Amino acid sequence: MATASTTTKEDLGRPSHSPEDPPQAAEGEKPAPRTKRIASLDIFRGLTVAVMVLVDDAGGEWPVITHAPWNGCNFADFVMPFFLFIVGMAIPLSLKRIPDRGVAARRVMVRTLKLLFWGVLLQGGYSHAPDKLTYGVDMKHIRWCGILQRIALAYTIVSLLEILTKNATVETQSPAKSSIFKLYYQQWLLGFCILVICLLVLYATYVPDWEYTVHNIESLDYGKVFTVKCGTRGRLDPPCNAAGYVDRQVLGINHMYQRPAWKRSKACTYSSPHEGPFRKDAPAWCQAPFEPEGILSSIASILSTIIGVHYGHVLIHMKSHMDRLKQWVAMGATLLILGILLHFTHAIPLNKQLYSFSYICVTAGAAGLVFSTFYFLVDILGLRNFFLPLEWIGMNAMLVYVMAAGGIFAGFVNGWYYDGPNNTLVYWIQKHVFIKVWHSTRVGTLLYVIFAEILFWALVSGVLHRLGIYWKL
Structure with a gap:
């Protein structure tokens, strides 16, 4: 998470391939271009990774962007459901190219195991990067849950359901004759069962x-x-x-x-x-400890992925840009309004830690609207060049996640210090190039994260894209 046209990365949402048949335009509408990629999905994924790096490394100085202490929804609280939405949207696009169910299921399970491995390694307590130059974890205190583990669970459940319910007749059926919701009713039935179970337990x-x-x-x-x-x-x-x-x-x-x-x-x-x-x-x-990526909330998070899968199904079945946008925007706006109403009427509060139903609605609705905006700007208006740094990050999302958000690269650089572990190149750049220039720790930290981390990894990803190199799970 090879070449640009064949690599898949469901772990953080890749690939962003569109259906192999070129979309046909509605009467009087500009035809959708023939393309093997949905550039807006790469850009959306890149934005999500960039926001994750921003809130992780600048959130300490800017708590307004980091996770809400309990109820509420801050900037950082959109990252996890955005990832799950992207993963869901990529599932039907990638599995469409694997007709054999056994091969598809084996590929899903192998990627799931890889996700679990990296998740435990990065968030289980083994890696102490970037600040501490040590590694290792007491198995009595290892953390089993985390971001990639949650993605692995949602990806596995929804992918296997997509494989089991896959039907060649369904894939070629026109939504004009049968609603996309009806074509894939099994997935919505699963979502309803998950919602009922989670509410009953909660x-x-x-x-x-x-x-x-x-x-x-x-x-x-x-x-x-x-x-x-x-x-x-x-x-x-x-x-x-x-x-x-x-x-x-x-x-x-x-x-x-x-x-x-x-x-x-x-x-x-x-x-x-x-x-x-x-x-x-x-x-x-x-x-006391509390697990924000715990069992019940991770089960509830599958709903975010199912909603993303629906957006992928719309992309496959709808043949014109405007038909797709109508479906996406209508659903996104409906979910957003429903979630806001549930929160402000005090029926179900917005809560990322519990992954409440109102939180699912608000974040999935926002994801749908943000993606629709990128789709309109990039895939319809052709403003792709304005978002190239985000697209590069999105095409190598796993690399940026591990090296930047996971702190592995910064930890490696910190391993080369002068006179003491607090005198490293990373700390020197942050202090002298950013903080001292602006005479503000808050502003300096924010600019350091934007330019020395996000923009730096965007350029690295751009070079790797030119070379056709991607981190593939």
């Missing part, structure tokens, strides 16, 4: 009191055991929600994320939304 599961031990050696409470009082059901607050309870029971509390976003909430620190020292009256759960 609102009906009894959550008892629980306890945890503080493992953060920098904390004044290191080694202490705290008890969190719950004894309730149907609550969506940080300490007593069913998603956390399921993860503690199945994964084990020591295998969950140790620095959840809720540590920046007003109940925990006066520095909110920044991270800071805990309040003296902070509740017991503030230092």
